[in-house]
Amino acid sequence: MSRTIKKIVIAGGGTAGWMTAAALSKLMGGELEITLVESESIGTIGVGEATIPTLVFFHRLLGIDEAEFLAATQGTYKLGIRFENWRDRGENYMHAFGVTGRDCWACGFQHFWLRARQLGLAGDFGEYCLERRAAEAHKFSHLPNNGLNYAFHLDASRYAVFLREFSEGFGVKRVEGKISEVNLHPDTGYIRALKLDSGRELDGDFFIDCTGMRALLIEKALHTGFESWSHWLPCDSAVAVQTKAVEPPVPFTRSIARESAWQWRIPLQHRVGNGLVYASSYQNDESAREQLLTNIEGDQLTDPLLIKFQTGRRRKQWHRNCLAVGLSSGFLEPLESTSIHLIQQNIVRFLRFFPQTEIRQVEVDEFNRQADFDMERIRDFIILHYKVTERTDTDFWRHCRQMSIPDSLATKIDMFRETGHVFRADNELFVDSWQQVMLGQGLMPERYHSLVDTMPERELADFIGQVKAEVDSKMARLKDHNAYLAGLLPDSVRRTG
DSSP states (O other): OBOOOOEEEEEOOHHHHHHHHHHHHHHHGGGOEEEEEEOTTTOOOOSOEEOOTHHHHHHHHHTOOHHHHHHHHTOEEEOEEEEESSSSTTOEEEEESSOOSOOOSSSOHHHHHHHHHHTTOOOOGGGGOHHHHHHHHTEEOOOGGGOSOOEEEEOHHHHHHHHHHHHHTTTOEEEEOOEEEEEEOTTTOOEEEEEETTSOEEEOSEEEEOOGGGOTTTTTTTOOOEEEOTTTOOOOEEEEEEEEOSSOOOSSEEEEEOSSEEEEEEEOSSEEEEEEEEOTTTSOHHHHHHHHHHTOOSOBOSOOEEEEOOOEEESOSEETTEEEOGGGGEEOOGGGOOHHHHHHHHHHHHHHTOOSSBOOHHHHHHHHHHHHHHHHHHHHHHHHHHHSOOOOSSHHHHHHHHSOOOHHHHHHHHHHHHHOOOOOOTTOSOSHHHHHHHHHTTOOOSOOOGGGGGSOHHHHHHHHHHHHHHHHHHHTTOEEHHHHHHHHSOHHHHHHO
């Protein structure tokens, strides 16, 4: 379609809608008229949200002050995820955000560690990762040159409010109302306008669908289709509840595997977000609710909220003059805290491909190819946790061990098992994370790179020792997580608690 893009209409608020509005208004606000329509009666879940380090750079791109953000969202710092009972009952490990050890030009640190471990020269793999050590010690500090990788725990509802104020400061207009119709151009099939239940119409040049799983624009109006991944990710339900904090927040998310489910605990400054993700074919809603409430700490602040979902993606995340952002583009369970990352990826990618004067199909196709790749690799990473497990105690875990998996994941698993290698393709998100989780789940490589054998044993011992000493040195510079966090917050926040 050859038409100058000047009027953007964002359908839906929440995290996806207001992140989109914030980025577009801050980075292109002078060139665009941006309207966001949402309904107060729909609202957001706000049970607590965990993120990954890419959000730090998104905030820097927008010039968001970190202390203000943490105060507004009751946020805390996050250095990784502790997986409990995933490898087997009673077995725990940390997936931390940092890089473990020091690579060389030919192979990763894990190859040196594997040989050193065989020789009795190395400790646990996580001893050589600063972020893991800091998480376990409940430490945090900002280090020079991004020396400590981190993310956040935040209240999703408060985050949306924070971003709304930010966006409106850059000219975004908010309209209250529910969308009753999506009107299309009869000739082109492009979206012409959104009709609200009040009768008002919002016309635009480009529309962004942030209506969540309803996908009112990208699916119900444009019929792009949905590709289900439930045969690889059988969990299809969640129940969530907020509780009062009974102890200071730790700088990591907890993911606790249950009999046919897993439970999250996300610590904010003054409360905890809890949830249970489960497969309804192995556990009914009432038993899931009871299991969650039996395994929480602190007084309940909310009634349990039941959420139903299907894992998978839209076959096209950009179609005609409509882009899907957030849950409207697809759903991956929150096991690795990638929901907000996928939101910002689609936003930043859209800005790179922004169709200022014309929507070109070649750019739309490339956008969709990149978006598909991102979701597929994150999908594979999540499946890994279920597939590579030693648990056989329930039908659910036996199913996970035996299920077929995507070829792309099977190749990664086989390569790591047989060679110790993890290769990153096409700028995919996770790198060191793959080996942390595979080792944590009990997958030990059968061999290491032959280059390592050229290093004399004494030199190998010195190298491993130097790596640990570097981590020890940085650990000595870190402070208690809660004391450091309190020092960043405004006095008014510290006084009111």
